Amino acid sequence: MALSRRTGQRFQGSIWPGFVDAMTGLLLVLMFVLTMFMVMQFVLRETITGQESELDDLGQEIAALAQALGLERDRSERLENDLGTLNATLDDATTRAEAQSALIASLQQERADQDSALSAAQAQITSFEAQVASLLSQREDALGNVAALEQAQAELLSEKEALDLALATARSEIDEQVEAARLAAAQREAMDALIADLRAKGEDKDAVISARALELAELQEALSAEEKARLLEAEAAKALRARLETADAELTAMTLTLEAERKAAEDTLTLLAAARSASGDLTAQLAAAVSSGQDTDAAKAAVEKELAQVLTQLAMARSDLDAAREKQELTEVSKLTAEEEAAERIAALRAAQAVAEALLAETNANLETVTATSTQTNSALTSAEGQLAETRAQLSQTTRQLSRAEAELAEIVLVQEKSAEIIAALTSELARTRDDLAQAEANLTVAMDDSEIEQTLAAALAARTSVELEREEIQRQLAAALAAKLAAEQQAETRLDDATQQAILLAAARDELVQEQERTSQAQLQTEALNQQVAALRAQLSSLQAILDEAKIQDDASQVQLQNLGSELNAALARVAADERKRRELEEAERKRLEVEALALQEQTKDLERYRSEFFGRLRDVLGRQDGVRIEGDRFVFSSEVLFPPGRAALSPEGRGEVAKVASILLAVADDIPDGIDWIIRVDGHTDNVPLSGLGEFADNWELSQARALSVVKYMVNFLGIQPTRLAANGFGQFQPVNLEDSDEARAQNRRIELKFTEK
Secondary structure (H helix, E strand, O other): OHHHHHHHHHHHHHHHHHHHHHHHHHHHHHHHHHHHHHHHHHHHHHHHHHHHHHHHHHHHHHHHHHHHHHHHHHHHHHHHHHHHHHHHHHHHHHHHHHHHHHHHHHHHHHHHHHHHHHHHHHHHHHHHHHHHHHHHHHHHHHHHHHHHHHHHHHHHHHHHHHHHHHHHHHHHHHHHHHHHHHHHHHHHHHHHHHHHHHHHHHOOOHHHHHHOHHHHHHHHHHHHHHHHHHHHHHHHHHHHHHHHHHHOHHHHHHHHHHHHHHHHHHHHHHHHHHHHHHHHHHHHHHHHHHHHOOEOHHHHHHHHHHHHHHHHHHHHHHHHHHHHHHHHHHHHHHHHHHHHHHHHHHHHHHHHHHHHHHHHHHHHHHHHHHHHHHHHHHHHHHHHHHHHHHHHHHHHHHHHHHHHHHHHHHHHHHHHHHHHHHHHHHHHHHHHHHHHHHHHHHHHHHHOOHHHHHHHHHHHHHHHHHHHHHHHHHHHHHHHHHHHHHHHHHHHOOOOOHHHHHHHHHHHHHHHHHHHHHHHHHHHHHHHHHHHHHHHHHHHHHHHHHHHHHHHHHHHHHHHHHHHHOHHHHHHHHHHHHHHHHHHHHHHHHHHHHHHHHHHHHHHHHHHHHHHHHHHHHHHHHHOOOOOEEEEOOEEEEEHHHHOOOOOOOOOHHHHHHHHHHHHHHHHHHOOOOOOOOEEEEEEEEOOOOOOOOOOOOOOHHHHHHHHHHHHHHHHHHOOOOOHHHEEEEEEEOOOOOOOOOOHHHHHHHOEEEEEEEEO
16 A cells, blocks of 8 residues: 555656646647747738738729729710711711812813813814805905996996887887888889889870970989988988987997998988989879870980889898898897896896805804804803812812811820820839739738639639730731721722822721720720739638638637636637737728728719719710810810900800809709718819010909909809809919910910819
C-alpha cells in the first residue's frame, strides 16, 4: 500500500510539469494562430478598405464615363441626325446637280443647235439678202424695163393712135378712092359703051366729026388749061403733104408708104378727074356733034386719037389704082403685123412686169419669213440665255449649298476630333481602370486560395479573350469598312466631276462618321466590358465576403474550442471576439452606409441627369427650331440679340417671352425633382471683344455681361416665381469666346446667354 501510494504520487508529480508544458505549448500555438489570424484579418481589412475606396473611385469614374458616354451618345445621335440631314441634302444636291447638269447639257445642246440653226439662218439670211439684192437689182431693172416698156407702150400707143388715125384717114380716103374708082369704072364702062356706040355711029358721022375737028382742037386747048389748074392743085396738095410730114414727124417711117399711096391715089384721082372732065367735055362735044350732025373724018380721027389717049390714061390709072390697092393692102398687113408685134411686146412686157411683181412679192414674203424666223431665233436665243442665266444661278446656289455642306462637314470633323479625344481619354481611363483592377487582383491574390485565383484568372482570361474577340470583330469590321471605303473610292474614281467630288467628300465624312460611330460603339463595348469587369470585381468582393464569413465561422468554432481550454482564455477570447464583432459590425455598417450613400449619390446623379435631360429636352422641343437659339453640350445658348437690345441689359419683350418659356419648363420639371437633389440654374453672360466706350451705362463688357445675366435672374425671380436659391448669375465678358475668328458672325456667336442645369 505504501509502495502503491508512493508510486502514484511520483507519477502525479511527474505529470503536472508535462501538462503545464503542453498547455504552455498549446497556448503558444493558439497565440501564434490568433496573431496570424489578426494579421491576416488586418491585411484583409486594409485590402478591403483600399478596394472599397478604389471601388468608390471606380464608381465615380464609371459615373463620369457613363455621363460622358451619354453625352457622346447624344452627340452621336445629333451627328447621325446631322449626317442624315447632310445625306438628304447631299442627295438633293446631287439630284439637283444631276438635273442641272442634264439641263445644262440640254441647254448647251439646244444652244449648239440654235447656234447651228442661227448660223444656217444667217447663211439663209445672207443668201436671202443676196437674192433680195439681186431681186432688188432685177426689180430696179424690171422697173426700168417697165418704165421703158411703159414709155415704149405709150409711144406705141401714140403710134397706134396715130396709125389708127392714119388708117382711118387712109380707109376713108381709100373708101373715097374706091368709090371714085367705082365711079370711074362705071364711067369707063359707060364711056366704053358710049365709045362703042359712037364707033357704031362713027361711020355715019365722019362728016360731023370732021366738022367738029376745030371744036375739038379748042376743047384740047381748054383741056390743057384745066390740066394746068389741076397740076396747080396737085402742087398745093404736095405742099399740104409736106406740112403733114412736118406735123407727123414721129410717124414718118410708117406713113411714107401711105403718103406715096396717097400721092399715087391723088395722081390717079387727078387723072380720073381730068379723064372725067375730058370725058364730060367729050361727051358734051359728042352730044353737040351728034346734035349738029357734023360727021367729018378729021373729027373722027381726032376723036379716035383722043379716045386712044384717054384709054391709055385710063389703063395707066387702072394699073396705078391696082398698085395703090396692093400697096394699101400691104400697108394694112404690115400695120396689122406691127400692131400684133406691138401687142405681143406689150403683152410680153406686161407678163415680165407681172413676173417681176410676183417675184418681188415672193421676195418680200421670203424676207418677212426670214425676219419672222430671225425674230423667233432671237427670242429663242433670249429665252435660252435667260434659262442659261437661271441655270447658272441655280448652279451657284448649289455651289453655295455645297460650301455650307462642306462647312458643316468641317464642323462634323471637328466634333469627331473632339469625340476621338474623348474616346482617347475614355481609353486612357479604361486602361487606368484595368491597371487598378490588376492591382486589385494582385491584392486579392493574397487572401484567395489557389483555386479561387485560378477561377479569377480564368474569368479574367475569358473576359480578356472576349474583349480580344470583340476587338478582332471590331478590327474585322474596320477592315471591312476600309475595304468598302477603298472599293467606294475605286468605284468613285470613274466619276470626277464637281458634284461627285463633293459626294466623295461627304462620303468620306460619312465614312469618318461611321468610323466615329464604330469608335463610339467600341467605347461602349469597352465600357460594357469595364462594367462586366466591375461586376466581376464585385463578385470577387462577394466571394471575399463569403471567405470572411467562413473565417468568422471558423473563428467562432475556434473560440468555442478555446472556451473549453479555460475560463480565462474563454473570457479573453470572448472579449476579443466581442471587440472584433463590434468592430466588424461597425465596419459592415459603415460599408453598408457608404454603399447606400454611393447608391444614393448615383441615383441622385442619375436623377439629376434625367431631369437635366428632361429639362433640356423640353427646351429643345420648345426653342430648338428658333433662330438665335442653339444647344451646346449640357448648355442652352441664347443669342444676345434674341434677349437684349444692342448695348443694353434690360430684357426686350421678345427676350421676356423666351425667358418665360424657359421658366415655365423649369417650374414644370422642378416639381418632379426630389428634395435631396440640390440643383441650380446657372445663367452665364458673354459678350464679344468689341470694347465699350466707357461713357455709357457700363464701363466695360464684363459689367455688361454681369448685368445681362443678373437681369435674366431677377426677371425669373421677380416675375416668374423662380426661387432665388435655385439661380446663379455669372458674367464672363469677352474672355470665354466660342469663336476666335475676327468677323461679325464670330462676334455674333460670342454675344450669348448660356443656361446650365447643374448641382451646387
